[in-house]
Amino acid sequence: xxxxxxxxxxxxxxxxxxxxxxxxxxxxxxxxxxxxxxxxxxxxxxxxxxxxxxxxxxxxxxxxxxxxxxxxxxxxxxxxxxxxxxxxxxxxxxxxxxxxxxxxxxxxxxxxxxxxxxxxxxxxxxxxxxxxxxxxxxxxxxxxxxxxxxxxxxxxxxxxxxxxxxxxxxxxxxxxxxxxxxxxxxxxxxxxxxxxxxxxxxxxxxxxxxxxxxxxxxxxxxxxxxxxxxxxxxxxxxxxxxxxxxxxxxxxxxxxxxxxxxxxx
Amino acid sequence: xxxxxxxxxxxxxxxxxxxxxxxxxxxxxxxxxxxxxxxxxxxxxxxxxxxxxxxxxxxxxxxxxxxxxxxxxxxxxxxxxxxxxxxxxxxxxxxxxxxxxxxxxxxxxxxxxxxxxxxxxxxxxxxxxxxxxxxxxxxxxxxxxxxxxxxxxxxxxxxxxxxxxxxxxxxxxxxxxxxxxxxxxxxxxxxxxxxxxxxxxxxxxxxxxxxxxxxxxxxxxxxxxxxxxxxxxxxxxxxxxxxxxxxx
Numbered sequence: 001x002x003x004x005x006x007x008x009x010x011x012x013x014x015x016x017x018x019x020x021x022x023x024x025x026x027x028x029x030x031x032x033x034x035x036x037x038x039x040x041x042x043x044x045x046x047x048x049x050x051x052x053x054x055x056x057x058x059x060x061x062x063x064x065x066x067x068x069x070x071x072x073x074x075x076x077x078x079x080x081x082x083x084x085x086x087x088x089x090x091x092x093x094x095x096x097x098x099x100x101x102x103x104x105x106x107x108x109x110x111x112x113x114x115x116x117x118x119x120x121x122x123x124x125x126x127x128x129x130x131x132x133x134x135x136x137x138x139x140x141x142x143x144x145x146x147x148x149x150x151x152x153x154x155x156x157x158x159x160x161x162x163x164x165x166x167x168x169x170x171x172x173x174x175x176x177x178x179x180x181x182x183x184x185x186x187x188x189x190x191x192x193x194x195x196x197x198x199x200x201x202x203x204x205x206x207x208x209x210x211x212x213x214x215x216x217x218x219x220x221x222x223x224x225x226x227x228x229x230x231x232x233x234x235x236x237x238x239x240x241x242x243x244x245x246x247x248x249x250x251x252x253x254x255x256x257x258x259x260x261x262x263x264x265x
Numbered sequence: 266x267x268x269x270x271x272x273x274x275x276x277x278x279x280x281x282x283x284x285x286x287x288x289x290x291x292x293x294x295x296x297x298x299x300x301x302x303x304x305x306x307x308x309x310x311x312x313x314x315x316x317x318x319x320x321x322x323x324x325x326x327x328x329x330x331x332x333x334x335x336x337x338x339x340x341x342x343x344x345x346x347x348x349x350x351x352x353x354x355x356x357x358x359x360x361x362x363x364x365x366x367x368x369x370x371x372x373x374x375x376x377x378x379x380x381x382x383x384x385x386x387x388x389x390x391x392x393x394x395x396x397x398x399x400x401x402x403x404x405x406x407x408x409x410x411x412x413x414x415x416x417x418x419x420x421x422x423x424x425x426x427x428x429x430x431x432x433x434x435x436x437x438x439x440x441x442x443x444x445x446x447x448x449x450x451x452x453x454x455x456x457x458x459x460x461x462x463x464x465x466x467x468x469x470x471x472x473x474x475x476x477x478x479x480x481x482x483x484x485x486x487x488x489x490x491x492x493x494x495x496x497x498x499x500x501x502x503x504x505x506x507x508x509x510x511x512x513x
Contacts, residue, residue, distance in 0.1 A: 029347045149349075150357055153341060159318045160336040161358065161401075200346075207348045208381070 005120055006233070012122040012130050013225035013243065016186045016195065019134035019179045021221030022141045022214040024196035025203075026172060029152050029210075033197050035072060036176055038086045040192040042068040042093030043180045047114045047189075048100035058129050062181040068093065069173035073166075094189070117188035117240030119229065126185060133182035140175045141214075148172060149210060186225075187240040194244040199224060202251040205258030220250050267294050269329050269405045269437045270315050276323030277310050284310045287461050288324070292405065292437045297427065297451055299468075300441045302458035303480065308441040309339060311458065312407050315439070335403030335436075337394045339410045343383045351377050351385075351393050360400040368400035369393070372426065387414030395423075399430065406430065408440040424451065 027036045046064030050057045068089065075085060101111055113121065122130070141148075147168050150158040155165035183192045199221035200213065207213035227250075228243025235242070268291050275288040285307040292298055302308050313319040314326055316336050343349065351374075355365035369375045374392040377385065385393065391414055398406060408427070412420040428451045431438055440452075456465040457477050464476040471477050 029344055031344065146357055152347070153343065153349075153354075153357075154338050156313060156316050156318050156336050156338050157341075157358075157397075159316050160334040160407075165318060204346050204348065209348055209350065209353055213348055 008122050009119045015130040015134040016183045017221035017225045019137040020195040021199045021217040024200040025214050027196045028200045034086050037193040038090035039065050039068050040180045040189050041090045044097030044189045048097045052104050065177035065180040115188045117186050119186045119239045137175050137178050191244050198247040202254040271327045274324035278322045294437050295435050296453045297438045298454045299452040300456045306459040333404045335398030335406045337398050337408045345383045349382045358397050364400050368396040372396045406438045
């Protein structure tokens with residue numbers, strides 16, 4: 001069954017949705033949208049390093065995303081990580097990655113596949129990495145759920161309960177780096193942020209509790225990635241961007257539906 | 266009385282900005298300490314140092330082994346995108362549901378149990394935060410501007426509640442206030458802070474201290490109105506008498 005590239009693509013898309021949707025809720029709640037974008041963009045540098053060293057992509061991307069995340073968390077601890085400094089890091093990291101790849105001779109892989117994803121090229125080995133990575137992200141989110149909620153609400157409240165805000169931020173950053181490494185091949189560095197934020201935002205109007213929001217976000221995330229894959233197959237469009245277009249459509253419908261049901265505010 | 270927290274030669278800074286230096290103080294069980302000071306005097310930073318979220322640049326903060334801290338932040342920004350009911354918020358504090366409801370009743374907020382946190386007004390959120398701090402049966406209660414967003418009767422009721430909590434739980438209470446002209450007479454000690462401890466002592470003593478007058482004198486013409494709380498030991502149904510002496 002796994003010989004079929006479409007089945008492999010669907011399974012990869014499913015794995016990515018399971019990792020991005022629940023973590024995306026925290027990205028939305030903690031207003032880390034720009035931070036997650038920056039981490040994803042910089043990960044292209046990881047791709048360049050892996051190609052240059054002829055090393056596997058996943059660990060290299062994971063490491064670069066992790067270093068970026070830790071640097072930003074440390075900067076924000078000192079009150080330095082503003083929109084501006086994140087922007088500087090994100091764009092110069094992305095540009096540096098693009099330039100670095102240009103230096104690599106005899107490059108066999110199109111850079112487009114890392115900018116926008118190439119889910120149809122996912123191999124069995126990639127699939128195993130994606131599912132292991134996604135499982136690790138889901139496990140981290142479930143394990144740290146209450147602690148992250150507390151730290152999101154107030155670091156002081158968390159600390160007064162012996163939950164260490166800095167440590168939790170570090171684990172959250174690790175989960176984000178894992179997600180970037182898992183998703184880069186499926187949707188690409190430029191669009192990972194969309195799969196984090198859009199399903200969570202679309203789930204908000206239908207949720208009265210954080211747990212429910214995460215579960216609905218997973219449903220919307222799965223619908224976006226699998227639906228996007230199907231639409232891309234019908235219309236012969238690039239899969240990654242199509243997934244994000246479907247996610248955007250789900251968000252629009254969800255907002256519209258909530259407006260009709262609960263009234264516009 | 267056992268000592269709960271001791272602060273020694275504390276220095277706190279953000280970057281190159283030194284907020285506090287050379288602060289010495291200690292809190293014992295059963296005592297109410299009010300910290301007053303102008304904006305930017307380091308009051309909140311001192312509380313955060315006691316909680317442990319902000320690390321000292323110098324000196325140290327010594328907490329009693331296994332100290333249970335109840336912390337009520339000055340404000341808590343709850344993102345509208347985070348759906349969180351009051352009941353779920355209280356369960357995050359690892360308290361049993363019955364205790365959570367009991368704590369809400371104590372602060373007169375039992376009707377808020379199923380409301381969303383992001384829908385609450387400032388005063389309502391303040392009560393919920395106080396209930397959360399109470400539910401964990403703290404040995405040390407830290408309150409950052411607890412009367413913010415409360416009207417006069419609300420503030421008076423809160424001060425009364427705080428005194429009652431001290432008597433019931435025997436906890437130490439540290440309260441930060443910028444209401445310079447309303448210092449609760451129930452405070453055992455007032456600490457006047459402005460980057461360092463300017464003066465401290467019984468409210469009456471601090472009120473007449475030249476350091477205090479130098480710091481706040483211009484704003485209130487040197488007057489300090491004490492929020493007097495007459496203990497008349499009246500019974501249910503009879504409220505305590507409150508006289509608000511305004512000498513200004």
